[in-house]
Amino acid sequence: MPGIIEVAQLAGVSTATVSRALSGNGHVSAATRDRVQAAALELGYVVSSNASSLATGRTKNVGVVIPFLNRWFFSSVIEGAEQALLTHGYDLTLYNLSGGGDERRLVFEHFLLRKRVDAVIAISLELTPGEVGRLLAMNKPIVGVGGPLPGVRTLSIADVELGRLATEHLLSLGHRSIGHIGETEESETDFHVPTNRRAGYESALLAVGVPVDPELFRSGDFTIQGGYAAAKQLLGNPRKRPTAVFAASDEMAIGAILAARDLGLTVPGDVSIIGIDDHELAEFFGLSTIAQFPAAQGRLAVEILMDQLHPGHRDQSTVNTPLNYELVVRSSTARPATPRR
Amino acid sequence: MPGIIEVAQLAGVSTATVSRALSGNGHVSAATRDRVQAAALELGYVVSSNASSLATGRTKNVGVVIPFLNRWFFSSVIEGAEQALLTHGYDLTLYNLSGGGDERRLVFEHFLLRKRVDAVIAISLELTPGEVGRLLAMNKPIVGVGGPLPGVRTLSIADVELGRLATEHLLSLGHRSIGHIGETEESETDFHVPTNRRAGYESALLAVGVPVDPELFRSGDFTIQGGYAAAKQLLGNPRKRPTAVFAASDEMAIGAILAARDLGLTVPGDVSIIGIDDHELAEFFGLSTIAQFPAAQGRLAVEILMDQLHPGHRDQSTVNTPLNYELVVRSSTARPATPRR
DNA sequence: CTGAAAGCGCTTACAG
DNA sequence: CTGAAAGCGCTTACAG
Incomplete structure (x- = not known):
């Protein structure tokens, strides 16, 4: 493997100049730079990142x-x-x-x-x-x-906000019996994502005077299987079946769609379903969701x-940057068949 | 950040000894090693991988x-x-x-x-x-x-072998009209995976005297959506609907299961479906497959x-190691309802 | 078992 | 614009 010394010899300059020419740090005449680059190319020289890192303190x-x-x-x-x-x-x-x-x-x-x-x-x-x-x-x-x-x-x-928005979408369609599929606190990830989304769901309900019914909450892990199992419980209940379900992730929502189908329910005819993510499969399932890119x-x-x-930090001031999200309405949500109001 | 020199000073030895004690290369008395390790721990010393790599030529x-x-x-x-x-x-x-x-x-x-x-x-x-x-x-x-x-x-x-095994499973159940969902050559990945699996499918058919029917092949990309679209074509054909489908991947097979359901067909009642992979969702869908770990x-x-x-290379002789695979039979494959033989 | 010293392959003030 | 040389922080023959 050729090193910087071979390149320097071939180009007829010092290793310092080779370093400057190739890295762009420090001035080098155009002619010299060309010669160095040609030499490097000819020898197939590639800088050793370890040596470079050791000298500069930066590793890239x-x-x-x-x-x-x-x-x-x-x-x-x-x-x-x-x-x-x-x-x-x-x-x-x-x-x-x-x-x-x-x-x-x-x-x-x-x-x-x-x-x-x-x-x-x-x-x-x-x-x-x-x-x-x-x-x-x-x-x-x-x-x-x-x-x-x-x-x-x-x-x-803004997980609380996402949960609220998803729930508001359902409320605005006329749903008042809205189930939620999330995760229990114990099995939570670091940022309390499920807890926050659930809080958003509850606040949206409360904001329009719909009481939070603990029976309409089911937990499962953040997978299709988890959503399926939870939705089966929720939608299979003969006494209190919600007209809509907000699942804390698209994978859970897809599981819920499959559960509804297996129960003979149509989506959104019998039940509306919304998730969060805009998963790559969301479009395929016609899933309404909150996209988070x-x-x-x-x-x-x-x-x-x-x-x-x-150098040249721009907005160092903003320590916490909120991320974009967007409600994407597809075909899994609609007005309830028998609006209760 | 403390360097090797600080550790050496604290332990009262040379940097060479610190290096040997910490890396395990070269002999160091137990007492010295303990002292060095204690010093390193106390200072929170962590070796600089760049310096180490530069000196040894190995980067880990x-x-x-x-x-x-x-x-x-x-x-x-x-x-x-x-x-x-x-x-x-x-x-x-x-x-x-x-x-x-x-x-x-x-x-x-x-x-x-x-x-x-x-x-x-x-x-x-x-x-x-x-x-x-x-x-x-x-x-x-x-x-x-x-x-x-x-x-x-x-x-x-052994992609050809996997394709053959999947197809043989279907044949052994009594299927003779077996569709295949794969990918076209143009859109192929580097190792011709779809082509090879298809070749296995064809050879299994020919081995038992079943002619390969090009109409029973449909292409789509290696996704649930791709499998769904291809299966719709295959299973929606009123004149020539296969009793079984071998999909080149589990994701395509899952798409095929969903397509069958949407067509009002039951799996495996009306059509058997098998994939390849043992995808994390395979069990959920009851999908028979060839697992490849x-x-x-x-x-x-x-x-x-x-x-x-x-040092100590073991089986340097074996240049190409074949990987394990295993037929996993679940509930998506069964005998055809009306065996044709 | 341990130390002094060279060397790994670059980069960068410091001069000129 | 360019070069000589020190230095980045380790490792490892070479001695002892």
Whole structure:
């Protein structure tokens, strides 16, 4: 493998000049730059990132930590982040915590501290003060996605608001008996996503004077299977079947649609169903939902990081940036067949 | 951040000894080792991976290149690989090519050559001789997953055999009119997965004297939507509706199940359906399938890499390791209602 | 078992 | 605009 010395010899300059010509840092005459670039190309020279990192202190690599990889939402965020990083010439080193156990500690106390990454993006993880502190002490900027984090630039989704909006959509169609499928507090993820969405649901109900009926809440995990099982309970109840269901995620909502079908109910004829996410399958199922653009979240997280990593920070003032969301009405929601009012 | 010098001072030894004590390379007395470890712990010392890599030439990082991230199969492989790498103290740097365009060239001609990774795992990518050559010239071991690659250790799935097995299962139940949903050659991935599975389907048919009927083949992409659309065509045909369908992936098979339901057909009463993968939703849909254990594939790829990276290579002889697969019979396949024989 | 010192391959003030 | 040289923080023959 040719090193910088070979390039310098071939181009007839010093290694310092090669470094300057190739990196763009410092002035080099156009003629010299051309000669150096030609030499580098001819030899197939590629800078050693370790040597470069050691000398500059910057690695052009960012660590991304996520709780799960194998879920549409998370892999979409990663995909968005990866593309944006590549564009900036950065690598993405992935730390997936889904194995559970000691992984989180290992990642935060060992892997992330080896000076291999310039910065960290933490997705849907409520970092502890210790985790944040260690990283910040090493001068590693952090961007959190999913919720606010003291001392950290974050992107967060207004989960309470999303739950409220989804419920309001159902209310505005005339539904008054609205079930909710979420998750119980115990099995919750870091940012209390299900709890917040449920709070939004309840506040929307209360706002129009509809009492919250605990019997209309069912829990299940954030999967199609989980939504299916919960919806079967909810919609199979002969005494109190809601005319609409708000599921805390699209995957649960899809499970609910399948459960309704299996019960012989039509959607939205017998029951309206709405989710949150705008999952890749939402359109296929005609699912009304609140879109939350995970790939864009990943990209945005990278842009914010770049602002911190490179001079000329723009809006350093905004510590917590709210994320966009949008109600997407498809064919799974409609007026109730027998409006009760 | 404390460096090796501070640790050496605190422990009252040279930096050489600190290095040996902490890395385990070279002899150090037990007493000294304890003192060094205590000092490192007290200072919160973590070795700089860049400095270490520069000195040793090894990075403890492997690059994983994949064509898509946002698909169950691929994210499962990554998940398996990531866990195995973490166990060995390695990082995983992810290169996702799904953005298309120039990414592949960029990754192979720039990112992967910066000496940042010790090795690369290429998933479902038919590397070109140039891509393989450049990596091997830099002494980077490669493990390919998905198919054979000249000059590279690979793990591959016998796609023709899988197609044959799935079809044989249907034949053995008594089906003779068996449709197939795959992908057209044009839109194929690197290893001709759909073509091979289709070849297996055809050979199984021919082996029992059932002629291959081109009208019973429909193409669609490897998604639920794609399978749904293709199955609608196949099962909606009033003149020639097959009694069974073999879909080239579970996602397509699930789409086919939903299509059958929408046509008022029962599965497996009116039509049997089988897929390939053992997708996380397969059990939920009662889908019979050929399981192919992607997480295990990721783990195995890592083990093979470790063998190459560290002395004591075991089975260097086996260049191409065939992967396990297994027929899983659930409730989507049964004897045809009106056996034709 | 342990230390002094060279070397890994770059980058960047410091001069000129 | 360009070069000589120090330095980034480790590791590892080479001695002892």
